[in-house]
Amino acid sequence: xxxxxxxxxxxxxxxxxxxxxxxxxxxxxxxxxxxxxxxxxxxxxxxxxxxxxxxxxxxxxxxxxxxxxxxxxxxxxxxxxxxxxxxxxxxxxxxxxxxxxxxxxxxxxxxxxxxxxxxxxxxxxxxxxxxxxxxxxxxxxxxxxxxxxxxxxxxxxxxxxxxxxxxxxxxxxxxxxxxxxxxxxxxxxxxxxxxxxxxxxxxxxxxxxxxxxxxxxxxxxxxxxxxxxxxxxxxxxxxxxxxxxxxxxxxxxxxxxxxxxxxxxxxxxxxxxxxxxxxxxxxxxxxxxxxxxxxxxxxxxxxxxxxxxxxxxxxxxxxxxxxxxxxxxxxxxxxxxxxxxxxxxxxxxxxxxxxxxxxxxxxxxxxxxxxxxxxxxxxxxxxxxxxxxxxxxxxxxxxxxxxxxxxxxxxxxxxxxxxxxxxxxxxxxxxxxxxxxxxxxxxxxxxxxxxxxxxxx
Amino acid sequence: xxxxxxxxxxxxxxxxxxxxxxxxxxxxxxxxxxxxxxxxxxxxxxxxxxxxxxxxxxxxxxxxxxxxxxxxxxxxxxxxxxxxxxxxxxxxxxxxxxxxxxxxxxxxxxxxxxxxxxxxxxxxxxxxxxxxxxxxxxxxxxxxxxxxxxxxxxxxxxxxxxxxxxxxxxxxxxxxxxxxxxxxxxxxxxxxxxxxxxxxxxxxxxxxxxxxxxxxxxxxxxxxxxxxxxxxxxxxxxxxxxxxxxxxxxxxxxxxxxxxxxxxxxxxxxxxxxxxxxxxxxxxxxxxxxxxxxxxxxxxxxxxxxxxxxxxxxxxxxxxxxxxxxxxxxxxxxxxxxxxxxxxxxxxxxxxxxxxxxxxxxxxxxxxxxxxxxxxxxxxxxxxxxxxxxxxxxxxxxxxxxxxxxxxxxxxxxxxxxxxxxxxxxxxxxxxxxxxxxxxxxxxxxxxxxxxxxxxx
Numbered sequence: 001x002x003x004x005x006x007x008x009x010x011x012x013x014x015x016x017x018x019x020x021x022x023x024x025x026x027x028x029x030x031x032x033x034x035x036x037x038x039x040x041x042x043x044x045x046x047x048x049x050x051x052x053x054x055x056x057x058x059x060x061x062x063x064x065x066x067x068x069x070x071x072x073x074x075x076x077x078x079x080x081x082x083x084x085x086x087x088x089x090x091x092x093x094x095x096x097x098x099x100x101x102x103x104x105x106x107x108x109x110x111x112x113x114x115x116x117x118x119x120x121x122x123x124x125x126x127x128x129x130x131x132x133x134x135x136x137x138x139x140x141x142x143x144x145x146x147x148x149x150x151x152x153x154x155x156x157x158x159x160x161x162x163x164x165x166x167x168x169x170x171x172x173x174x175x176x177x178x179x180x181x182x183x184x185x186x187x188x189x190x191x192x193x194x195x196x197x198x199x200x201x202x203x204x205x206x207x208x209x210x211x212x213x214x215x216x217x218x219x220x221x222x223x224x225x226x227x228x229x230x231x232x233x234x235x236x237x238x239x240x241x242x243x244x245x246x247x248x249x250x251x252x253x254x255x256x257x258x259x260x261x262x263x264x265x266x267x268x269x270x271x272x273x274x275x276x277x278x279x280x281x282x283x284x285x286x287x288x289x290x291x292x293x294x295x296x297x298x299x300x301x302x303x304x305x306x307x308x309x310x311x312x313x314x315x316x317x318x319x320x321x322x323x324x325x326x327x328x329x330x331x332x333x334x335x336x337x338x339x340x341x342x343x344x345x346x347x348x349x350x351x352x353x354x355x356x357x358x359x360x361x362x363x364x365x366x367x368x369x370x371x372x373x374x375x376x377x378x379x380x381x382x383x384x385x386x387x388x389x390x391x392x393x394x395x396x397x398x399x400x401x402x403x404x405x406x407x408x409x410x411x412x413x414x415x416x417x418x419x420x421x422x423x424x425x426x427x428x429x430x431x432x433x434x435x436x437x438x439x440x441x442x443x444x445x446x447x448x449x450x451x452x453x454x455x456x457x
Numbered sequence: 458x459x460x461x462x463x464x465x466x467x468x469x470x471x472x473x474x475x476x477x478x479x480x481x482x483x484x485x486x487x488x489x490x491x492x493x494x495x496x497x498x499x500x501x502x503x504x505x506x507x508x509x510x511x512x513x514x515x516x517x518x519x520x521x522x523x524x525x526x527x528x529x530x531x532x533x534x535x536x537x538x539x540x541x542x543x544x545x546x547x548x549x550x551x552x553x554x555x556x557x558x559x560x561x562x563x564x565x566x567x568x569x570x571x572x573x574x575x576x577x578x579x580x581x582x583x584x585x586x587x588x589x590x591x592x593x594x595x596x597x598x599x600x601x602x603x604x605x606x607x608x609x610x611x612x613x614x615x616x617x618x619x620x621x622x623x624x625x626x627x628x629x630x631x632x633x634x635x636x637x638x639x640x641x642x643x644x645x646x647x648x649x650x651x652x653x654x655x656x657x658x659x660x661x662x663x664x665x666x667x668x669x670x671x672x673x674x675x676x677x678x679x680x681x682x683x684x685x686x687x688x689x690x691x692x693x694x695x696x697x698x699x700x701x702x703x704x705x706x707x708x709x710x711x712x713x714x715x716x717x718x719x720x721x722x723x724x725x726x727x728x729x730x731x732x733x734x735x736x737x738x739x740x741x742x743x744x745x746x747x748x749x750x751x752x753x754x755x756x757x758x759x760x761x762x763x764x765x766x767x768x769x770x771x772x773x774x775x776x777x778x779x780x781x782x783x784x785x786x787x788x789x790x791x792x793x794x795x796x797x798x799x800x801x802x803x804x805x806x807x808x809x810x811x812x813x814x815x816x817x818x819x820x821x822x823x824x825x826x827x828x829x830x831x832x833x834x835x836x837x838x839x840x841x842x843x844x845x846x847x848x849x850x851x852x853x854x855x856x857x858x859x860x861x862x863x864x865x866x867x868x869x870x871x872x873x874x875x876x877x878x879x880x881x882x883x884x885x886x887x888x889x890x891x892x893x894x895x896x897x898x899x900x901x902x903x904x905x906x907x908x909x910x911x912x913x914x
Contacts, residue, residue, distance in 0.1 A: 103699050103803040126701075148644045159642060161651075162619065177890045183799040184831045185616060186868040187605045187655050188875055188886050189895055189913065194618075194651040198644050215701040242560050244583075244672040284744050342640040346560040374641045411643040418645055429645050433634045437902065438646055444901035445894065456646065 111142025496541025568599025
């Protein structure tokens with residue numbers, strides 16, 4: 001597709017925020033997902049303000065050019081992949097925290113701020129922004145909003161959408177919409193805010209967000225429990241989620257995951273480890289001691305052969321780093337396809353057992369890691385991408401994992417999104433009436449289908 | 458409007474679930490709001506199952522008959538008022554709790570269940586459904602979903618939408634949509650669930666809901682603080698919301714409210730009371746003692762002349778009953794217009810002072826009561842409805858309160874909804890782009906405009 005006239009008009013209008021150099025354009029092709037179609041854009045707008053986004057969208061719309069919004073391209077579903085000859089609106093330069101209001105406990109931010117930078121900025125004021133994807137150091141708030149990201153502490157504190165008070169959104173027409181409000185409650189009109197959160201850039205481009213904050217949490221107590229088998233570990237997790245204890249972190253790593261990070265970080269785990277459970281309680285004072293003791297008891301009852309409390313913050317931080325580095329460690333082992341299923345919490349054992357069977361059936365390595373307390377797992381198929389036979393088996397295993405999730409009453413994606421990767425399975429989960437309502441809303445807000453076409457729907 | 462052919466077909470199709478008796482039809486005309494247009498329906502379908510709703514909507518749609526869904530008609534904005542000659546779909550007989558899943562901490566319910574009945578049913582299993590409107594004994598879950606109801610404990614636990622996992626919705630076409638899922642996380646597709654929550658029956662009719670529950674909370678400690686002036690009380694509340702304490706209840710009653718319930722319930726408040734603050738902490742053990750002590754200290758610092766801890770559950774229950782009965786007590790004093798503004802929490806003082814000024818300006822009585830910890834207030838204009846001059850001044854005061862809320866950065870409705878009552882002010886809050894997006898979504902889901910026409914938009 002040649003869009004020379006469009007690119008010329010764009011450069012005339014926006015000047016040096018427009019990238020047209022071929023080498024630089026190539027670096028905006030795709031996110032971190034494997035095996036998803038991507039194209040080279042005709043131009044990238046490195047927006048610094050909302051007006052840049054609005055002007056670019058209006059021009060692209062006038063020329064019928066498809067538009068893809070990008071944050072840090074750390075997504076795992078291809079949702080941010082560029083369209084061949086289309087426009088990319090990159091939000092990475094809209095990277096300022098605009099306001100922190102301590103009295104109202106809210107932050108107003110541009111979309112290009114890294115999650116960890118925002119979290120640290122509000123922590124400096126004694127406040128807490130809970131959503132914490134494993135990729136927090138290199139994913140942006142805009143991407144978190146577009147996919148409704150979860151993270152490690154959402155088992156207690158909820159996901160991104162639970163923290164969004166208001167948005168500024170550039171619509172397909174280029175018009176600027178403001179949704180929501182700064183008050184903690186409000187029911188004037190439809191909940192447009194939460195319609196845009198998780199819509200993966202298909203309904204509009206988020207250019208500003210007002211996010212609710214919490215008071216700083218108490219320093220958590222951190223526990224690591226080792227098991228001979230992932231089955232026992234899953235039983236222990238189900239026991240905790242059935243109990244009245246609400247940990248602020250409850251993660252599972254199977255043997256493959258433990259060994260992968262052990263190779264990367266040299267942590268010295270013994271060979272016996274079949275599964276590792278990490279848990280935290282951030283309840284205050286005595287209540288926290290009681291909670292972590294109850295969690296430990298549930299895990300021991302399920303067969304943990306060792307339960308260790310982190311002795312200090314450094315040790316706790318090391319354990320969390322191990323968890324956060326699993327996907328990176330997998331990538332060092334080969335080509336990876338990271339799945340993202342979420343099942344009802346009493347089906348966790350069925351999921352991990354089912355994934356083991358899928359690995360055997362397709363003769364592939366699958367490492368299982370996840371936010372177990374939410375029933376949200378990332379089984380990752382690790383294989384030699386240069387071997388077509390292995391790749392075919394990996395794909396088959398990946399699809400089987402999603403279907404297993406659906407069979408267990410779960411979803412094809414707990415937090416990574418649909419993007420390109422899972423587009424064909426969406427209808428299977430939400431059914432024909434659900435699909436027709438999705439299409440009606442998409443058509444209402446983007447009648448010409450220019451916003452992130454080929455993604456989600 | 459004569460809809461004889463429609464009514465005949467409806468009776469032929471659904472038999473004795475259809476009400477056509479004129480006296481009974483009259484009782485389905487309106488909700489609890491004052492001064493909102495209402496009509497007498499041509500028929501009421503007392504649905505007992507989703508198929509009744511679906512069949513009735515399909516027939517009404519074929520005949521171009523407008524459709525209004527009703528729960529308990531306890532709403533305060535006219536959103537459930539019938540349309541002259543239209544169809545009412547009453548959900549009051551769909552009153553069964555279908556399933557309580559203790560492991561997954563969720564409840565599946567029909568819409569006609571009273572909030573308090575559902576809360577008690579899950580409490581019997583050691584679980585907790587937080588949203589608790591003051592009307593909980595006589596409002597239904599379906600109505601709560603339609604207006605995204607708040608309540609007393611949402612200052613700590615959030616509002617209705619925060620607890621909705623999945624919905625079954627009858628669309629304008631009569632098709633049955635299922636949104637969401639039973640898992641705690643899930644991002645497959647748009648967040649349709651939260652689009653329907655709070656849409657006041659204008660996008661579809663909710664026929665089933667899957668609601669998230671919490672473990673039972675600890676027994677709260679309850680405190681009552683009395684002040685000479687509502688200004689001081691508001692200062693105390695702002696001090697608490699700025700602090701790190703998160704009470705599970707933080708309510709304000711002004712002198713008019715205290716005297717009104719005192720007359721109704723004979724509680725023996727002294728004449729001096731200028732404002733009453735009720736607060737609770739349900740933190741466990743020592744943390745709860747510390748929290749309630751901190752709350753008491755903030756209120757004393759702000760000028761409370763008396764701070765009393767409830768000695769037992771009966772005393773705490775009496776204080777909460779007093780709070781819940783305020784609107785009923787106002788109704789015993791005359792005609793009432795209950796407003797529902799929500800402002801940023803540091804503007805609480807400006808709101809209560811501004812409302813006092815509005816009362817003086819229009820020479821009317823305004824009682825102020827509300828969920829002060831959320832900045833959500835219900836200033837109620839109390840007047841003689843038979844006196845046209847008083848009624849005109851009451852209306853003017855009511856509108857001034859909403860405009861004051863907007864001026865302070867707030868919203869025209871924190872939890873009661875827009876309905877008929879606030880329809881003309883919606884555009885003022887959300888602006889022309891917001892209105893056009895609302896209309897696009899409404900047209901996409903209800904192209905012929907038959908679902909609750911004349912409400913919200």
